[in-house]
Amino acid sequence: MYYTLAHNQTELPAVHIANNVAFYIFFLLIGISTLLFNLILLLIIKKVNPIKPNLMFISALAVANIFGGMGCVAENTRKFVYGFIHQPLKTTVGECFSSSPHLCLYTIAYSVFTYFQLAVGLERLLSFYRLGLHYVIFTKTRAKIICLICTSLSFLIPIIIFINVGMNAANVVTGRCRSSEIISQQTLDGNAYFMFFLNAISIMIFICTLSFFNRQKREIRTEMRILQLKAEFRIAKCIFSALMTTVLCQCLPWAIMYIFPRNQYTLFAFDFLGELSSLSWPITALMLMFLHPDLSHDAMKKFRWNSCCSKSTSTSVVYIGE
Numbered sequence: 001m002y003y004t005l006a007h008n009q010t011e012l013p014a015v016h017i018a019n020n021v022a023f024y025i026f027f028l029l030i031g032i033s034t035l036l037f038n039l040i041l042l043l044i045i046k047k048v049n050p051i052k053p054n055l056m057f058i059s060a061l062a063v064a065n066i067f068g069g070m071g072c073v074a075e076n077t078r079k080f081v082y083g084f085i086h087q088p089l090k091t092t093v094g095e096c097f098s099s100s101p102h103l104c105l106y107t108i109a110y111s112v113f114t115y116f117q118l119a120v121g122l123e124r125l126l127s128f129y130r131l132g133l134h135y136v137i138f139t140k141t142r143a144k145i146i147c148l149i150c151t152s153l154s155f156l157i158p159i160i161i162f163i164n165v166g167m168n169a170a171n172v173v174t175g176r177c178r179s180s181e182i183i184s185q186q187t188l189d190g191n192a193y194f195m196f197f198l199n200a201i202s203i204m205i206f207i208c209t210l211s212f213f214n215r216q217k218r219e220i221r222t223e224m225r226i227l228q229l230k231a232e233f234r235i236a237k238c239i240f241s242a243l244m245t246t247v248l249c250q251c252l253p254w255a256i257m258y259i260f261p262r263n264q265y266t267l268f269a270f271d272f273l274g275e276l277s278s279l280s281w282p283i284t285a286l287m288l289m290f291l292h293p294d295l296s297h298d299a300m301k302k303f304r305w306n307s308c309c310s311k312s313t314s315t316s317v318v319y320i321g322e
Contacts, residue, residue, distance in 0.1 A: 021080065023275065024076045024079050024080040025076075025080070027072060027076045027275050027278060028072070028073060028076040028077065028080065030072060030278050030279060030281075030282065031069045031070070031071075031072030031073035031076060031278065032069070032073060033069075033282045034065055034066070034068060034069030034072060034278070034281040034282045034285070035066060035069040035070065035073070037065075037282045037285035037286055037289070038062040038063075038065040038066045038069065038281070038282075038285045039062075039066070040285075040289070040299075041058075041059075041062045041285045041288060041289050041295075041299075042059055042062050042063070044289060044295050044298045044299055045058065045059045045062070045295065047298060048294050048295070052294070053123055053138035053139075053140070053142075053143040054120055054123050054124070054235055054239070055292075055294065055295075056143050056144070056147060057116045057119050057120035057123065057143070057146075057147070058120065058239075058288055058292070060112060060116040060119075060147060060150070060151075061112075061113055061116050061117065061120070061242070061284065061288070062285060062288070063112065064108070064109050064110075064111075064112035064113035064116065065109065065113065065281040065282075065284060065285055067105050067106075067108045067109035067112065068105070068106065068109030068110070068113075068278065068281045069281055069282075070101075070102075070105050071101070071102035071103075071105030071106040071109060072102070072278045072281070074100075074101045074102040074105060075100075075102035075106075078099065078100065078102070089174070090172055090173070090174065091172070091173060091174075091177065092169065092170055092171060092172055092173065093165055093168045093169050093170070093171045093173055093181070093182050094165065094169035094170065096173060096177035096181070096182050097165045097169075097182050099177065100177050100182070103161065103179060103182065103183065104158045104161060104162075107157050107158050107161065107191070108154060108155065108158055109281075110195055110250075111153070111154035111155075111156075111157055111191075111195070112150070112151065112154040113246070114195050114198045114199060114202075115150035115153055115154055115198070116147075116150055117198075117199075117202050117239075117242075117243060117246070118198055118201060118202050118205070119146055119147075119150055120239055121202045121205040121206055121209070121239070121243070122205060123138050124205075124206070124209050124232075124235065124236045124239060125205050125206075125208055125209045125212065126138070127232045127235075127236075128209050128212035128213045128215075128216055128229075128232065128233075128236070129212050157187070157191050160187060161183050161187065164183055164184055164187060165182060165183070192254060195251075196251065196254070196255075199243075199246070199247060199251050202243055203243065203247065206236070206239075206240050206243060209236055209240075210236075213229070213233055213236070216229055217229065231293060234291070234292075234293045235292060235293060235294075237291065238287065238288060238291035238292045238293075239288075241287045241291060242284040242287050242288055245280050245283050245284050245287060246280050246284065248280075249276065249277050249279050249280035249283070250277040250280050253276060253277050254277075
């Protein structure tokens, strides 16, 4: 995880988690499992016909997780190599950036995931504000436009990073290639605070979604609408589970690293929390696969759990209008 968000960035004579090869291997496996699970998720979504707007946004979440997985593999491979090869004491910003692709990969992953998490949250909110309204507003064309806008916004920070590195490529930095040395601390902090803000909005949206669901549950009387409401709520639960995983595995560690100062006693804990955030990428993929009503049946078959689903079928009731 490249967000070393503490305000005290001085060198500390403590045992660093980066010196433990076992941790490198563990988180390298996390990165590989992230790539595997999210590629499977994309393959399962590709089989769904017709594809719904929420599945388009979920596929974007899977792509974001793949970027995060690639960043995790790149970062821990680099650390693993430097565990056996002497790391230079001094280098330049340009050399650091060229040997640290995880900086941009992580930025893209966090940005894409956060924007599309917000988009799918709005889609779920509309689905319970008025049953079937999201099918009217989020048409296939509009969903593609939203995907294009979110993707464009996600690449703003990487572009700023490239400009920043290009302007300071010759500057000498330490061989550890800290993110705050390559990228300005203001850029890192600003992006992190913005991600916090968007995640907070996503949580508020899902709380409102739950409120609208309870209102619809009291008002609906026809059997068709009740079936539709239950199907839509299963999708909402799936997405909310992924959101809470992101909050617990990523936002909470970032908040802890901001609130508490770094020192020689807490360095190990901070670095472990930072690396632990990568666990959200494979976990969210598994949650989306096995909890989403349109994906769970195929997911069980992919993992050869045929005994769990051989006598059941996955159905999704679609109702548009009043």
